Amino acid sequence: MANTSEKTLLVGNGINRVFCDSDYSWGDLLKDLSKLGSFDSGNIDLSNPFKPLPLAFEEILRAKQNYYKESVQVLKRRAAEIFEKLPVRKAHKMIVMSAKYRNVLTTNYEYTLEKAYAEIRYPDKNYEDLCKNKISTNEEIHSLMRRYEFTDECLAVWHIHGEINHTKYLNAEKILPSNSILIGYNQYVSYLDTIYRYFFTEKKTKYTEYTSLQEKMTTCLADPSRLNIETWIDFFFFRDIDIIGLTLDFSEMHLWWILNRRFSLIKDSDIFSEETDKKASFTPTNTITYYYPKLSKNCLEEKCSDALNDVKQKAILNMLDVLGVITKAVKCKSYEDFYTQVLGHNALASINKGWKKWSQSLI
Template identity: 30%
Template sequence: MQHPVLLVGNDINNISRGQSWKDLLQDILTYCGTDCVQLDDKKPFPLLYEEIFLTAIRQSHIRERDLKTFIAQKIGDIMPNEVHARIRELQPAHILTTNYEYTLEGVTPEQSSSLIKERTFSIFRKYTLNGTEFWHIHGDCLNPMSINLGFEHYGGQLQQMRNYVVSGTTYSSPQAPKLPLLRRIKYGPLKEYSWLDLFFTQDIHILALSLDFVETDLWWLLTYRARQKFQRNTVPVHNTLYYYIPEEFLKASAFKLDMLRANDVQIVAISAPSKTAYYLEVLKRIAEV
């Protein structure tokens, strides 16, 4: 495929040596001084983040900006690996990522190419390097307050996403499109102002993203797109979404894959002897589409 569109999650970073997600959580607890908070896999992370932050507020009057700046510094230490480089070799037209750091870019961007400047949410958050547009859909390290971690932030992000797609934006900037995406798809003109445009117009290959159900913003987007295609049929939706998963995880992930199929996502299972080999095979398949 020439210049594909990718949605890339955090799992490719797990190939790199260094701090794990569990290590980061423990560092956050230490920074906040919240020894009474218990880490438990049963706690959805956005709510765990709220528990840590709200407990820290009561105990030490911590500022969220300071906490997110600390997190941004820690995440910024993630080292790039072979898979990041091979992704760039595909020369994607767009890379959407839930990651906050710049291992996909290969360098820290010097300047944003976003349509407007966003302080908190990430509808237009974009950097352009070597012909590829990188959309950090959950925030980025250069803007710590944009890093989407807590339940409240997820709620605000979803609100902005729904406005953009369904009812129209409320941004004061004259550059921001006022008409909702659905209306622009139906009547034109359609320009790629936001990463949200791509979900209704371009084939997207989703990899390294667990798509846990705490990702409420992405599950809403998948559901709304599918409803437009199958229920309302008010705008044309002809693009294809592909979700790549290791074959060994098919059985354990069956409940989630059923939901993805219901939401018009094609599942691509791949067998490989290692995590690196798996992602290299994924990229090979994408190049051959």
């Protein structure tokens, strides 16, 4: 899909919070979920900033008065309903119009990026009709290969934390909408296990097939032109990545594990003991850059920011530095200014050039 000169973008929920007049945070999601159905949620503290979202989700499940599995399904459906209503905004259009990225990895469940791309390039068509893969993946729960690639091959959106409409999974015994949404601690742990196994083990079934990351590393050493990008994890080892709008909280254990694994290969100090790991040594040469806004002190948007307190932010930035990730503070007067600087003014110009044509859909 991608060649070695292309950059990849990893984006989080920050793009859905550029305009604070209709802000919706993960904390808001938890509060909504805690009010759903039959709960004894009087003792659940969702205001504590040190309580990780995956564990807070499990706490809500424990308060629900029916079976755990049924509760997960109910809460995921509700989460899908909430995120499905998020509108396409200027930030989404700046991302898909940026000339720098053809592959966008997102932790978001909804389809605002796909909709933004369709609205700009094909305003009379639905985004699903423009995708090469009408079904994003044959994975039922986890999301190594979950993506939508447009037929013009100019953009692919990878939903690395699942998606809200999972009724498209053809081979499920029971259709469970939003089954792939990654939100609870149990699913985070099982997802990490799936990622770990992918490093060393290929998968070949009737519906899903990929080679292991270890095999891809061997291929890249022999002939980089033969490398086939099959999962979003591959980008972390073979392509340059820019990260924006993503807090990278320490609860994102799978992302931190991948960054740690990558850095151990760079330093040739891999601590893994798998026999397959003793093959020819591969050293990642790609760069990963983490951009974060540094708003001016008089910025009105500071009051609606979900930025971490200084202590936690310094800890995250420090660990990123330790693991070989480039961290860049972007001085900006607003969040829109932040995205414009990182994505490139050409993205904003592309939108403004067609302002009259798309004025009804721009926010």
